[in-house]
Amino acid sequence: MHVPDGFINAPVSAVAGxxxxxxxxxxLRGARHELGERAAPLAGLVxxxxxxxxxLNFPVAAGTSGHLLGGALAAILVGPWTGVLCIxxxxxxxxxxxxxxxxxxxxVNIVVMGVVTVVVAHFLFRGLRAVLPRTRGGLTAAAFVAALVSVPASAAAFTLLYAIGGTTDVPIGKVLxxxxxxxxxxxxxxAAITALTVGAVLAVRPDLVHGARGLTAPLKLRVDGELVDAAPAEDAPATAPGSPRKVWIGGVVTAxxxxxxxxxxxxxSPDGLEKVAADQGIDAKAEEYEHATAGSPLADYEIDGIGIKRLSGGLAGVIGVGLTLAVGTGAFWAVRRRRRAADTGAQV
Incomplete structure (x- = not known):
């Protein structure tokens, strides 16, 4: 659902910016409370x-494809504030x-694909988390529903922006x-991708899933016919969760x-927005705009000078993952350091 230049007029695009x-x-301020020592590199990984x-565009109908937006996944794994920054x-x-x-x-894209998806998914996930069983299955189901709803919510947000600042005169009802x-x-x-990913991380390291925090139910004992919380054993060793290095390495290799x-x-096939734009005439003026970085050596996910399409696209994807990982991790570490400095100053 990447909105290109020319769909939304300059004033509305500026306001959205x-x-x-x-x-x-x-x-950035809210993420300071979400990014601990282990969360910063994991946020870059997300x-x-x-x-x-x-x-990975997947077919959804005849001549139409779709791809992950990722707002729900990011919000559940690393928190809503950090999720917005990830997207x-x-x-x-x-x-x-x-x-x-x-x-x-x-x-426009940050608002539609980032803010809207994260906000909708976060609050819906929290609501479902409160009523569903405190189990891995319950959390995975909540993630599925939250991700599912976040996508049409994002589509509705784009339609609203287009109704206000669209560059062509088309019936908004049909567009919606x-x-x-x-x-x-x-x-x-x-929803399927989000649920599978969240479920996989929950199975290995539930302590790394932001959306699973505070959901560990205490052990119950029946005393005189009533269930009471069991006191922790005094001689039980206090074991801290291990390093998330294996999860990080596995995630990087997978990406x-x-x-x-x-x-x-x-x-x-064209994605959902591209298909609707072509069918409804939304893209009538888009051809007048040439992308500012159309001459980039990585434009269209291909590398200039490499004639083998499979190799060109693969290398471009690998470079993109590496650069996104580096920029994201660096930014999140910077936020983490600012939090540490603020905490140190408050203690002084």
Missing amino acids: VVAAGAVAVS AAFVFAVQM AVVLLMQGVLFADGGLTALG TAMLGVHVLIGIGE LVLAGVVSFYASQ
């Missing part, structure tokens, strides 16, 4: 993983290096119906394989 900048600024999986990093790297998503529409129809289908794919190899087999 201000909103996106404000959301990123607020998220950004790189989202970048990789977004290269913002991905969109920035895609727009600047790969000419994917317009630069004038960067604010088409956007919601196709993005509900894409949402099913989003590299997905972007470098599996992406070659992704659907070549």
Whole structure:
């Protein structure tokens, strides 16, 4: 659902840019409370993983494909504030290096694909978490539903922005119906990917999943016919969770394989927004705009000078994962250091 230049007029794009900048600024402050010693590198990994999986378009209907948006996944794994930052990093790297998503529409994309998906998924996940069983299955089910709903919510947000600042005169009712129809289908794919990923991490290291915090139920004992919390054994060793290094390495390898190899087999059909734009005439003026980084050596996820398409696309994907991982991890470590400095100053 990367919005290109020319879909939304300049005033609305500028306002969306201000909103996106404000959301990123607020998220930078909020992320300080989410990024611990282990969470900073994992947040960079989440950004790189989202970048990789977004290269894997999957078919959803005749002549239409979809891809992961990632807001729900990021919010559940590393928290809502950090989740917004993860998606913002991905969109920035895609727009600047790969000419994917317009630069004038960067604010629109951050709002639609980042802020809306994260906010909707976060609150829905929390609500479901409160009523579903405190088990891995319950959390996975909550993740599935939250991710599913976040995608049509994002589509509705784009339609609202288009109703305010669209560059072509098309019936908004038809646009909304088409956007919601196709993005509900894409949402099913989003939900499956999110649930599988969250479930996999929960199975290995539930302590690394932000959305699973505080859900460990105490051991119950029946005393005089009533269930009471069991006191922890005094001689039980206090074992701290191990290093997340194995999870980090496994995640990086998975992202590299997905972007470098599996992406070659992704659907070549236009994604949901592209299909609706072509069918409804939304893209009538988009051809007047040339992407500012169309001449990038990585534009369109290919490397200039390499004639073998499989190799060119694979190397571009690997480079994208590496750069996203480096930029994301560096940014999150910087946020972590600011929190540490603030804590030290408060103690003094």
